[in-house]
Amino acid sequence: MFEKYGFSELQTPTLEYAEVLLGKSGTEAEKLMYLFKDPGGRDVGLKYDLTVPLARVMTQYPNLPKPFKRYQIQPAFRAENTQKGRYREFYQCDIDTVGTASPLADAEILAVISDSLTALGFKEFKIRINSRQILFGTTGDLNVLQSIDKLDKKSVDEVRDELKQKNISGSEITNIFAKLETAQPNDNLRQIIDLAQKLGAKNIKFDARLVRGLDYYTGAIFETLVTEPKVGSITGGGRYDNLIKSLGGPDLPAVGTSFGLDRICDVIKELNLWPDAVLTPTQVLVTIFSPELLDKSIELSIKLRQAGGGVELYPDDRIKLEKQLKYASQKGIPYVAILGPEEIAKNQVTVKNMFTGEQKCLPESELISFFS
């Protein structure tokens, strides 16, 4: 889907110089970085995200055609305490358009999100959109915005209590909530939403309570939620027109989003969106009845493979058939072909469906056309 929209793949090295990695991040991120000296004595570290390498590429290759549209699906590394859904090495998946401030670029990112999730089988998703300008029209207090950010997990009363504990006055809290209630998308946001819908994006909802990375987003911010299962946001992004420059790169506006691959996989699994997903690329295991009949099995495996499918020939001719069937079952191979003397005499093949246990004998040609 990324390529269908003209995003080209970028891969960057696992290692970056430490000064590149540390440029953006405060001490909080630094604690989670794998920094070390390489055997040549250089200060290096493992990629922490895909945005810093993107900024480095834009600096190092100033003549890349702009707008520069890239997708990148590569591991990032964080020295976290591991838990479900949080790993020290994990795949990040980003798309970004660098070098244009046009709202059309923002809208296109939303369309790619919507089309990608739809293609994956997602039906119930909601793309929340807000902007930095609207948020700062509500309050300039980052401390307050941090609490507002929790409104998708906590009740209004809980957030009110939290604000009170932060010494925000009752009238100020009422004022903030009133503003959140009545906030409307500004012109820029209206234009982005309108264009995104024209581009085919579904389920976009303006939400004045959406807060994201206010230290680097400069315009629109957006994230995608699913109602079931409760996994938090599965995409997150926005416009960041100053970030590349602040990382020491050229002054280029940019907009993009991350896809949370691990969470997306969790949803696919939980909702069984890919019921036909297979454990193995092999559709059929061609067994070997005996060393004398090996050639027959080799020939059948070649014919079936030429017909197109994933075909495994059991790689040892001195193993009992029973054990070969057990292997197919352990590996989740759906079909097994058996070519014994009886089958060969009749010019047929016995096929066993390993899920149902059903077994039948059919002409070789019929088996081949079944797998082609």
Added chain:
Amino acid sequence: MFEKYGFSELQTPTLEYAEVLLGKSGTEAEKLMYLFKDPGGRDVGLKYDLTVPLARVMTQYPNLPKPFKRYQIQPAFRAENTQKGRYREFYQCDIDTVGTASPLADAEILAVISDSLTALGFKEFKIRINSRQILFGTTGDLNVLQSIDKLDKKSVDEVRDELKQKNISGSEITNIFAKLETAQPNDNLRQIIDLAQKLGAKNIKFDARLVRGLDYYTGAIFETLVTEPKVGSITGGGRYDNLIKSLGGPDLPAVGTSFGLDRICDVIKELNLWPDAVLTPTQVLVTIFSPELLDKSIELSIKLRQAGGGVELYPDDRIKLEKQLKYASQKGIPYVAILGPEEIAKNQVTVKNMFTGEQKCLPESELISFFS
């Protein structure tokens, strides 16, 4: 091709514990390893190859169904002095069958090599095969074998001179060369070659002078050469029945091969085997004539994308057409669609071939069927 033969993908982490990495390798390899302490104080390092992680997986997951057939295409890291074709981070590509000593497994590896290279467009390749037993029938002196290994790059006379300098007597040298001349494949090798040919492997040649990794191969050894261009071997592998155990793993026989991806890419480029390879996934750039006509371009881009192709909508409606065309040309996008007031009045689209410069005006439906 790997999946068509029933090899499943394995990915292992970038980091392994230092003791796992150091298990196999002598000091020579250790010098090239990226070893360091992670933020948690653990001694770790970057993957040096894909064989050590495979052995670690076999140890850690003893219940994996056997034979275990996996392919793995992932970066490995070596602190080398970089030069053409030698990088500190580079992709390795391995296939291995673990858990059977059957010659059929060796033969299948050869068939996968042959079919994979053929599928990539290679015509002139030679799979050289030999075995450890045949080599040690020639001489037990590893020092001598090191010189014999150079026979594909040096002349017989040069190698004779080298052997003399190693203080091998003239009669011994004559004896070794006589043995190399008359050596024949042993039973095991004959069986492997015969089965590989039955499985469809092409261009297999027994070569008693082939030497490879005698410290860990235990049976057949093989490598693939191309005559043009001269890039050295593009695959290398063999049977290694003791390696996994020697790495602290279970006692499992194994056979496999590496594909030298960088060299294979060099050959593909040099011989222009992929003349139609593209610079960008985008087949057509839909330009935006003016902000007022943006909606028309959006609609066209959606229709073209639904027809199947990679379609880029220029992501800014305030840029001159000329600059949009320049962008297409810089990115190597083959076609550009232009929708101005004249085209819209006639319900047509102007299409420009960016390679030939040819330009014509045609009905939208014709353009859509061209890209579907």
